[in-house]
Amino acid sequence: MNKIYKIVGNLSAMAVTGLLLFSCTSNPDSAGLEYMPDMYRSPAIEAYVDYGEVRGVQNDAMKNSQSALTPPKHTIPFVGTDTAEVLMSLPYHRLPSAAFAQTHGLFGWDFTKNATADYEYNESAKDKNPLKLTAANSEAIFKKGKELYTANCQHCHGEKGDGNGPMVTSGAYAGVPNYTDRASLGDGQMFYSIYYGKGAMGGHASLVSKKEIWTLVHYIRKFQNSAYGTFNADGTSAAVATAAPSDSTKVDAPKK
Ligand code: HEC
Structure with a gap:
């Protein structure tokens, strides 16, 4: 029995010495022999x-x-540390409409408290655009809005927002409204429709961020009222009120 222990002992000593020797390489930058490279x-x-x-x-x-895995529900993208932007990027608090969820495959929502198909859409009229226009930022917001609109919306809605984009004029698509005919929409309803989609328009939530959608809402207001977002020398809004019940025609004066 002792003999067996001796042999095993010797063999283990040899194995350890061997491992120690072979683990070393002459390259000073090398970690040596890696037993589990996937872990290193x-x-x-x-x-x-x-x-x-x-x-x-x-x-x-x-x-x-x-x-690429879909991020867990209610994940908030990292948008920096600016409080206003973080608040704007929180998960959208409104459910898709039941009708839209059916036609556009947005399953897994509880509509029991939400019997009428467009209940949430109507409620969204109360939501105000959190991205406030001021004399200082309006130019930059419209510039960004144009960029986003050209890339994502113009092919249907048209350069002038009249619903005559190339998708429509080519005959491929119909039913795109002129924005001026929807001037009574609240900011929040526009957000809702862009986010979830409406009728023949698909949802754009995966294409544009929430801040970008609010930027687009300002840009669309400009089609409805060309004076929207322009300011007098004293910083007050030069926009003449339209039929829109929305607060967005009232723009904030710049902070003094
Ligand atoms: C594939 C064509 C298409 C694209 C792309 C598209 N839309 Fe639409 N959009 C429509 C149609 C069609 C309607 C009319 C929906 C309805 O009222 O049934 C509409 C309606 C709207 C409305 C009015 C919604 C309401 O509540 O009445 C807004 C605002 C709007 N679109 C904004 C956008 C913006 C912003 C983009 C780009 C991010 C965009 N759309 C991209 C086709 C499109």
Whole structure:
């Protein structure tokens, strides 16, 4: 029995010495022999990469599948530390309308408190644009609005907001309204429709951030009232009130 212990002892000593010797390399920057390389250097998981083949290992179940995971519900994107912007980016407090959820596949919502199809949409008329226009920021907001509008909306709504974008004039699409015919919409309703979609218009929540949607709402107001967002020399709004019941025609004077 003692003999066996001795042999095992010797073999273990040799194995340990061997490991110690082989672990070292002459390269001073090398960590030496890595027993578990994946733990030292975890393979970088990147969004939008096909993980069906990693380091020569094939995994049919993962081929052509989406690698970027959808963030958990109510995740707030990092928008910096500016309080106003953080507040603007909090999860949207309104449910999609029941009708829209059905036609656009937004499942998993509880509509029991929300019997009429457009209850939430009507309620959203009360929401005010949290992005306040001032003489100091209006130019930048309209510039950004134009940029977003050109990229995401113009092909349907048209450069002038008259509903005659190339999608419509080509005959591919119909039913896009002229914004001036919707001047009575509240800011919040516009936000709601852009966020969730309305009728033949799909939701744009995945394409533009909440701040960008509010920026677009200002930009659309300009189609409805060209004086919207212009200021007198004393900083008061030069916009003549339109039929819009919205507060957005009343713009804040710059802080003195
Ligand atoms: C695929 C074409 C299409 C695109 C792209 C599109 N819209 Fe629309 N939009 C429509 C249609 C159609 C309607 C009319 C919906 C209805 O009232 O049934 C509409 C309606 C609206 C309304 C009025 C909503 C209401 O509550 O009455 C607003 C505001 C609006 N769109 C803004 C935008 C903005 C901003 C973008 C870009 C981010 C955009 N749309 C992109 C087709 C589009």
